[in-house]
Amino acid sequence: MIDLIPGSEEEAAAIIRDHAEGGRPIAICGGNSRAGFGNAVASEDRLRSAGLDGIVAYNPGEMVMTARSGTPLAMVEAALSQNGQMLAFEPMDHRPVMGTSGEPTIGGVFAANVSGPRRLVAGAARDSLLGVRFVNGRGEIIKAGGRVMKNVTGLDLVKLIAGSHGTLGFLTEVTFRVPPRAKTERTVVLSGLNDAEAANAMAAAMALPLEVSGAAHLPLTVTWKFLAGKLPEGEATVLRVEGMAASVDVRIEKLAAAMSAFAAVTPLDEPDSQRLWREIRDALPYADGTMRPVWRVSVAPGTGHQLVAALRLEAGVDAFYDWQGGLVWMRMEADPEAQLVRRYIKALGGGHATLIRASAAPRAATAAFHPEPEAVALLSRRVKERFDPAGIFNPGKMG
Known part of the structure; x- marks a missing residue:
């Protein structure tokens, strides 16, 4: 496969126009950290965003960042960490489970709508996305959304691009929310619950006014793989609380007391809590x-x-x-x-x-993506035809 790495949005548009005019398919790729994900793509050419990198605009006071799509995720997270901010949706690193290398990019995160454990309270990646620039299948440069949520121009288009896996357009720039990072976190471990009992305990925990930001259950077959085997013996149902230190102390105490009705409770300190949730995030x-x-x-x-x-x-x-x-x-x-x-x-x-x-x-x-209901599938095909009339983007990728 031949890698095409444009250095500008205009160069990307020219490459796409050339392929559209010739009816030649092209695979869209970020840092290649999810190589092999999805349905097989039949293409000899791969359009990569690696040449479109760098943070375009970032004012921590606005809690919004704009970055080019090929910007390494690590660069984005480092800049946010320096200013006490984060990506609320806690994106997964697919490399360990998929056995890939490459460098995850911020554009790839949004193109695949990659969302981790905090998604149940903070929303998915697409819920943090405010604006995009991309090149459609005609080679046209499109801008949608803006730097603040009040600017709703093209907001539906923004949400549509997120999670489209490169089937609708080649992302060149993304604008997204970056809220404050929690000052601290703690986790409580409930030991010995079977899967059904754990589901009931997690539902009870989420119903409490304690702002639980993570709820996971680890059956006996996997508990020994987390925290290098340091979790308490037996199945582990884990609940995370984040925020200001004093608030976390109070809430974790109340959570532990409430959960003691379900099982024996063991607290985890911050370093172990952070490590555990990274391991859950990355499967x-x-x-x-x-x-x-x-x-x-x-x-x-x-x-x-x-x-x-x-x-x-x-x-x-x-x-x-x-x-x-x-x-x-x-x-x-x-x-x-x-x-x-x-x-x-x-x-x-x-x-x-x-x-x-x-x-x-x-x-x-095997169809990698879940089959859509007939009406939804029809709508998806119409949207695909509108964005990519020649059908050159990631052929075969969509389920």
Whole structure:
């Protein structure tokens, strides 16, 4: 595959116009840290954003940053850390679980709508995105949104681009909110709950006025992989509280008292809490050096454990839960079992299952993205035709 790395928005537009006129497909890529994700892309050329990097505008007082799409995520996070700010949606690093290298970019984060544990209270990546610049399939440079939320011009377009995985346009610049980072954090660990009991405990914790910012359940098969095996013995249901130190102390005490009705409670200090949630964010148990299929499943929080229980009866599956049980990370022992997974999701009220990792043969035979309802699929095709009439962007990528 030939890498095309434009140094400017205009150069990117010229490359895209040339491909559109010749009807030649082109793969869109950021830092290549999610190589192999999604459906296979049939293209000899790859358009990369690596040449479009740098922070364009950042005033910490405004809590808004504008950066070119190829800017390394590490550069963005370093600048934010220096000013006590953060990306509220806590983006995952896919490299460990996918076995890839490359450098995650801020444009790639928004193009894939990458969202971590704090998503259940802070929203997804797209909810922080205020404005974009991108090149459509005609080679036209488009600007949508603005630097403040009050400017809603093109806001729906902004949300549409986020999570489109490069099928609608080549992102060149993004503008996003950067709220203050919590001064401290603590986590309580509930030990010994099965999956169903943990779902009830997490629901109770989220209903309390204590601003829990993370709720995950780690079954016995994975607990030993977190914190280098330092978690208390047995299953672990973990609840995070963030904020000012004095407030966190009070809230964590109240949370521990309330949760003691469900299980034995153990507190984690800040360093262990931070490490644990990074490991949950990056699906550490399945960063195992294999290509065994890994699913990322989004369902209603109360049904995640039911899905896993049903699949355990028919297929080899290991799993753990984030987002109060609404995000299920599942590793299959052999085949992805896509039909089985999606049949049970439908039976339990619906959701989405995305194939994150698989070896070449099952990946080629499996639709990576969850099939859309007919009406939604029709709308998606119309949107795709409007943005990319020649159909050159990431052909085959969309599910």
